[in-house]
Amino acid sequence: MSEDRLARFAVSQRRRRTDRLARGLLLGATLIALVPLVLIVYYLLVKGLGAWSWSFFTTDPTGNTFFASSSIGGIKSAILGSLEMVALASAIAIPIGIGVALWLVEYGRQSWFAHTVRFFVDVLTGVPSIVFGLFIYIALIIGTGSTYAGYKGSLALALLMLPVVIRSAEVILALVPNALRESALALGAARWKVIFRVVLPTALTGMLTGVLLAVARAAGETAPLLFTAGHTNQATFDLSQFMNSLPYQIYNDVTSPTTEVVNRAWGAALTLVTMILILNLIARLIARRSRLV
Amino acid sequence: MSPGFGRRAGPLFFCHAKGALEAASIPGGDRSLLERSPLARLPDRALRYGLTALAALILVLIVYFFVRLFGEARPAFAASGVLGFVFDNEWNVNAEHFGALPLLVGTLITSGLALAMGVPIAVATALYLTELCPRRLLAPLTMLVELLAAVPSVVYGLWGIFFLAPKLQPAEQWFADRLSFIPFIGGGLVTIPNCFIAGLILAIMILPIVSAISREVMSTVPDDHKEAALGLGATRWEMVRIAVLPYCRSGIVGGAMLGLGRAIGEAIAVTIVIGNAPQLAQHLFGQGYTLAAVIANEFGEATGLHRSALFAAALVLFVLTLLVNAIARLLVLRASRSKSRVGGSGSGESPADLGAAAAAGA
Numbered sequence: 001m002s003e004d005r006l007a008r009f010a011v012s013q014r015r016r017r018t019d020r021l022a023r024g025l026l027l028g029a030t031l032i033a034l035v036p037l038v039l040i041v042y043y044l045l046v047k048g049l050g051a052w053s054w055s056f057f058t059t060d061p062t063g064n065t066f067f068a069s070s071s072i073g074g075i076k077s078a079i080l081g082s083l084e085m086v087a088l089a090s091a092i093a094i095p096i097g098i099g100v101a102l103w104l105v106e107y108g109r110q111s112w113f114a115h116t117v118r119f120f121v122d123v124l125t126g127v128p129s130i131v132f133g134l135f136i137y138i139a140l141i142i143g144t145g146s147t148y149a150g151y152k153g154s155l156a157l158a159l160l161m162l163p164v165v166i167r168s169a170e171v172i173l174a175l176v177p178n179a180l181r182e183s184a185l186a187l188g189a190a191r192w193k194v195i196f197r198v199v200l201p202t203a204l205t206g207m208l209t210g211v212l213l214a215v216a217r218a219a220g221e222t223a224p225l226l227f228t229a230g231h232t233n234q235a236t237f238d239l240s241q242f243m244n245s246l247p248y249q250i251y252n253d254v255t256s257p258t259t260e261v262v263n264r265a266w267g268a269a270l271t272l273v274t275m276i277l278i279l280n281l282i283a284r285l286i287a288r289r290s291r292l293v
Numbered sequence: 294m295s296p297g298f299g300r301r302a303g304p305l306f307f308c309h310a311k312g313a314l315e316a317a318s319i320p321g322g323d324r325s326l327l328e329r330s331p332l333a334r335l336p337d338r339a340l341r342y343g344l345t346a347l348a349a350l351i352l353v354l355i356v357y358f359f360v361r362l363f364g365e366a367r368p369a370f371a372a373s374g375v376l377g378f379v380f381d382n383e384w385n386v387n388a389e390h391f392g393a394l395p396l397l398v399g400t401l402i403t404s405g406l407a408l409a410m411g412v413p414i415a416v417a418t419a420l421y422l423t424e425l426c427p428r429r430l431l432a433p434l435t436m437l438v439e440l441l442a443a444v445p446s447v448v449y450g451l452w453g454i455f456f457l458a459p460k461l462q463p464a465e466q467w468f469a470d471r472l473s474f475i476p477f478i479g480g481g482l483v484t485i486p487n488c489f490i491a492g493l494i495l496a497i498m499i500l501p502i503v504s505a506i507s508r509e510v511m512s513t514v515p516d517d518h519k520e521a522a523l524g525l526g527a528t529r530w531e532m533v534r535i536a537v538l539p540y541c542r543s544g545i546v547g548g549a550m551l552g553l554g555r556a557i558g559e560a561i562a563v564t565i566v567i568g569n570a571p572q573l574a575q576h577l578f579g580q581g582y583t584l585a586a587v588i589a590n591e592f593g594e595a596t597g598l599h600r601s602a603l604f605a606a607a608l609v610l611f612v613l614t615l616l617v618n619a620i621a622r623l624l625v626l627r628a629s630r631s632k633s634r635v636g637g638s639g640s641g642e643s644p645a646d647l648g649a650a651a652a653a654g655a
Contacts, residue, residue: 015528022530023425029417030426030434033504036497037441040452096347103344117348120355126551126618127611128558130588134607135358138365162351190333192340220445222561223585227592247447247561254451254565262455269448280443284436 044270051267061233061249061264072260075268077235078249082272084237085150085229085245086219089157093218094211096158097165104166105173106195124163130223132159137227150236150243153229160224161214168210172203175292205290212283216276222247246272359611366605368598378605384571384582386591391602393609395573399488399581400557400613402574403567406492407556411499412549418500419507424533435508442501450565453494458485458566465489465578481576486568488581494562499552506551510544510628511537547624554617558610560585584610 011019055074062073100117108114136156141147176199184194222245230242231252246268253265369391370378381392422435466483473479514537522532568580569590584606592603 009526011526011528015531019528019530022533026417026421026425029414030421030438033414033418033441033500034434034437037437037444039456040444040448043452043456044448096350099344099347100351103348107341107344108348113348117351120351122618122622123355123615124351126554126558126614128560128585128614130558130560130585131362131607131611134362134588134592134604138361138604139358142365143361159354166351191337195340216443220443220447222445222447223589226589247445250447250451251561251565254447254454265451269445269451272445273443273448276443276445277440280440 041273044266044273047263047266048270049267051263052270056264056267057271060235061244063233072258072264073233075246075249075264075271077233077244078246078268079271080235080237081150081229081244082219082246084239085154085157085225085243086215088151088154088239089161089218090211090215092154093158093161093165093214097162097211097214098169098207100162100166101169101173102195102199104170106191106199121163121166124159125167128223129160129221130226132156133224133227135159136224141228148228148230148242150229150239150241153225153243153245154239156224156228157218157221160221161218164214164217165211168213169203169207172206172210172292173199175206176202203292205286206292209283209287209290212279212286216279216283219279220247220272220276222251226251246275362604362608362611366601366608368601369605372598378602379609382573384587386571386599389598391598391605393584393602393606395571396582396584396587396606397609399567399574400583400585400610402488402577402581403491403495403563403583404553404556406489407495407499408549408553409496410493411496411552411556412503414496415500415503415548415552416507416545419504419511420533420537422504423508423511424537425529438504439501441497442505446498446559446562447565449494449498450562453490453562453566454486457493458487458490461490461493469576469578477575478577481579483576483578484568484580486566486580487576487578488567488574489577491563491567491581491583494566495556495559498559498562499555502555503545503548503552506548506625507541507545510541510548510625513544513629514540541628543624544628547621547626547628550617550621550624554614554621557617558585558614560589564589584613 053074057074057079058076059071059074060077061075062071100121104114104117108117133156136152136159140149140152140155180198180202181194184198185191189197225245225248229245229248231248232242232244234244236243250265250268250272253261253268256262256265372378373381373392378391379393379397381390382394383390383392384395385391418438422431422438426434462483462485465487469479469481469483471479518536518540519532522536523529527535563583564586567582567586569582569586570580571582571587574581588603588607588610591599595603
């Protein structure tokens with residue numbers, strides 16, 4: 001074809017400019033989205049690392065928030081409390097969550113009851129975290145006339161983790177090839193053996209990812225703990241007492257007029273974010289090794 | 294739900310055929326399941342009923358909590374009627390008069406801001422990552438965007454009140470002065486904790502959710518649509534505008550609504566940066582209050598009618614997020630279901646991505 005014939009099919013300057021502008025804007029928007037992350041990490045490191053010290057991790061907060069001269073303590077009880085409560089919450093939420101997901105994939109499938117359960121799991125997903133705390137407050141504090149306790153905080157966190165675990169486990173379990181189940185059944189295995197020996201091991205790494213992400217989420221939540229676990233300064237292993245936690249400690253310290261206390265809040269925030277980031281990274285590393293990907 | 298062979302099912306099959314063979318070496322394994330003794334069938338039935346009970350537990354729990362919450366909120370509704378409580382414009386703790394309108398308006402303002410600022414950026418990010426991003430940068434950039442969801446809300450509040458709010462105050466003052474002729478935005482005192490900062494922080498918090506869902510929806514656009522547009526001579530951006538965006542519209546709206554649900558329910562970050570003033574927010578750059586923030590702030594010392602009013606606020610919050618999430622799921626479900634029937638080529642959504650989307654969206 002001659003050159004002027006071809007020229008009819010060329011992209012006009014205006015369109016080319018719009019294309020370049022739009023692509024630049026999209027790239028710019030992505031970079032804008034990352035700016036807060038960079039700023040938060042930077043600010044956390046700058047302010048938080050200064051607060052980190054050996055005594056920061058090994059002493060309990062003393063509750064002195066007004067007198068800068070006396071020691072304000074560290075965050076030992078907060079870290080311990082967080083670990084204990086999240087561990088208990090995981091121990092409750094993970095078996096129940098995987099159980100419900102198993103039921104949905106193996107037995108419920110597309111029945112009306114399974115659809116109802118899925119709908120209610122979706123409802124649970126959307127409930128604000130502070131409402132979970134109120135649920136447990138109504139059920140276990142008003143209902144029994146008792147007071148705050150660590151295990152009640154764990155229960156609120158477990159409620160929070162449940163929909164996340166159920167949904168991710170359901171997705172993974174549905175990815176297990178049906179042929180595996182059928183071949184095991186054809187070889188004479190009972191249903192429960194098929195589930196525990198064939199389906200679950202196959203889905204294990206994938207479910208682990210979802211579980212770790214749920215744990216990371218629970219570790220960072222403050223609102224469910226406000227009215228269930230209460231706040232205390234002592235480190236304790238008794239889950240039936242008031243229990244401190246990292247998010248609550250930070251929340252408490254944020255409004256303090258003393259600079260040292262606010263610095264402690266930054267140090268605690270850095271600790272919390274580090275823990276959560278580690279969990280996230282482990283989750284992603286495990287996901288890469290999943291056989292169902 | 295009948296998935297076919299996965300890519301790696303070959304070697305998988307052999308190593309689990311071995312597990313199946315072990316499984317079969319139980320008493321009566323050579324006979325069909327129906328011929329075995331009732332005792333051998335007991336574990337199966339126990340498992341089935343046990344798991345069904347767990348599933349039913351979810352339903353029972355939610356209904357129970359809803360009923361109890363309503364019971365605790367009753368006194369507040371009895372004092373001024375349901376509509377009276379929701380639309381009364383005075384939240385006065387001392388006078389024991391509780392009307393939730395200032396809270397409702399504050400919630401709407403902050404969530405509206407969050408949507409207006411967060412959704413365009415999130416959708417633009419999703420578009421960039423799915424259509425325009427170089428292959429090598431895709432994984433690290435996606436991970437970074439999803440890490441925004443990993444930051445706890447209390448840390449967002451901490452960062453917001455000590456870094457963002459003071460840094461933005463001069464700019465906010467400038468806006469308030471320059472635009473003083475606009476009633477809500479301009480004029481008035483610019484306080485350090487204010488509604489705008491709350492909206493901005495919420496926008497950052499909902500960004501990963503909306504972005505993840507948008508990316509999921511965009512990855513289901515059939516390649517033929519995109520190639521057809523390109524084949525007809527469209528530039529890259531025109532292809533996105535013609536083939537991708539219209540296809541994903543309802544899915545993106547669904548994702549935005551999920552983000553809205555998250556923004557409505559966020560308590561801790563908002564209560565730190567919004568100033569907690571129980572009056573109807575007069576200015577964008579002035580203090581405000583939201584339903585979730587009032588619960589976080591006042592529940593600790595509330596008694597009697599005050600506490601019941603807070604439970605009523607929680608109920609309103611619950612119902613609101615329920616509605617928003619139900620609409621959102623309907624939209625996202627409809628978007629993904631109808632498109633997959635058309636023969637959408639869903640790209641490999643790794644379980645990690647889905648898990649991350651689930652976790653972020655949860």
